[in-house]
Amino acid sequence: MxxxxxxxxxxxxxxxxxxxxxxxxxxxxxxxxxxxxxxxxxxxxxxxxxxxxxxxxxxxxxxxxxxxxxxxxxxxxxxxxxxxxxxxxxxxxxxxxxxxxxxxxxxxxxxxxxxxxxxxxxxxxxxxxxxxxxxxxxxxxxxxxxxxxxxxxxxxxxxxxxxxxxxxxxxxxxxxRQLYGEDPFHPIPLRRSHGSYDSVQQLHMLGVPDDTDIDEQKRLAKLGLWPSRKPQVISVIPVQTPAVSLKWWQQQALDKDDQLQDSAVLRNWQRGELLKGAAGEAERKNALNRRYAEAQQYGFRYKSRERF
Structure with missing residues (x-):
């Protein structure tokens, strides 16, 4: 050394x-x-x-x-x-x-x-x-x-x-001398010869992942002949489930439920009091439609996870 x-x-x-x-x-x-x-x-x-x-x-x-x-x-x-x-x-x-x-x-x-x-x-x-x-x-x-x-x-x-x-x-x-030639001031770079043999025997070696000669890899890297290894790309994109197509009345139930939660008029009323009032019938239908839409979405996501 x-x-x-x-x-x-x-x-x-x-x-x-x-x-x-x-x-x-x-x-x-x-x-x-x-x-x-x-x-x-x-x-x-x-x-x-x-x-x-x-x-x-x-x-x-x-x-x-x-x-x-x-x-x-x-x-x-x-x-x-x-x-x-x-x-x-x-x-x-x-x-x-x-x-x-x-x-x-x-x-x-x-x-x-x-x-x-x-x-x-x-x-x-x-x-x-x-x-x-x-x-x-x-x-x-x-x-x-x-x-x-x-x-x-x-x-x-x-x-x-x-x-x-x-x-x-x-x-x-x-x-x-066998690897790099007789002239140490102008060494022959290691290249792959395609059927042609020069007067100086060259090393037929290409940088592959199985090479273990660290000194040779350093020398090739200084000469710019060491091939850059492309890293393996592994996809880590999360699985995206497609959107569930809902009926118009199901989507309307979800929208109305969000409006009901954010309404400034009904903010002082409890949920149970609204369902028992004059608008109880419409609210009960909206609640049923909303639960049905949520059940449809949950079932579709569960099937998609089992498939993947």
Whole structure:
């Protein structure tokens, strides 16, 4: 599995390696110029911090390093310059390897980036331990956060170089060449061939619901060749019962019953009192017609539900 598929801001891993190499060349040229101009005096501030710190001034490694800087400044400068030039050469090899897809030319840059990551992390931890007794808390927090992010960035650059080695190994593999062609910069898209066979064997596979190769589906989706599956449409429309055809006298009974309920004249009368009054006969007929119409409607709805 690849360590990463893209660099910062969705750049490709190949472009990420080129950016890391260019950045490393710029940093090493700057350090080389500083060593030429200031010499070993550039370490005077760090040496003062180490000698005045009670925790590190008696360390055997620290005492040997300070003694080497004071007694052999020329050897220190030669060693540092060699490291800078070696790092620049590895960066150039990484650029050439990323452009021409030679995986073994990326390994030196990955090794130097790993060593640089370890060195910058150890130096940051030691420096923060020494500075915590000499600066205020706010500045210490800011320096810790900035240094931590830079250490993470250095480690990220190292992982980018390793991921480029994995990518080149993948595109140079026989299986990749069999599926996508010999040219990794112009891969052959997977298409269905209709009886014609090219010089490069293509994969006769079409995106169907039975496919389980998730990586292949992602690759086809990026190329726009993965067919969009149409979702199954299930009708959820409720069953609508047709209206019951009523006789005119049944519909009139229902309308009169609604008018009777909403009438402003008869609102103070009870239902039973109206049926016993002078209009009782007509009201009784309307009530019978209304009950008959409601029974017809209920029976029709019940039969329709049984049918469905």
């Amino acid at each position: 690849l360590f990463m598929e893209s660099y910062l801001c969705y750049c490709s891993v190949r472009l990420g390696v080129l950016l890391v190499a260019v950045l490393r060349i710029i940093i090493n040229i700057t350090l080389s110029v500083l060593f030429f101009v200031h010499g070993v005096h550039i370490f005077d501030g760090l040496i003062d911090l180490l000698e005045n710190d009670s925790q590190y001034k008696n360390s055997n490694m620290v005492r040997k390093s300070i003694h080497w800087v004071h007694n052999s400044p020329d050897n220190v400068l030669v060693f540092l310059q060699c490291m800078c030039y070696a790092h620049k050469i590895s960066a150039l090899l990484g650029i050439f390897g990323a452009i021409r897809l030679h995986k073994w030319l990326v390994i030196p840059l990955a090794l130097f980036e790993f060593v640089y990551f370890l060195g910058i992390t150890i130096a940051h931890i030691v420096l923060m331990i020494m500075l915590k007794k000499q600066i205020n808390l706010g500045l210490l927090i800011v320096l810790t956060l900035v240094g931590s992010f830079y250490c993470l960035f250095a480690g990220y650059n190292c992982v980018t170089c390793i991921a480029m080695f994995q990518v080149i190994s993948l595109v140079k593999s026989p299986k990749y």
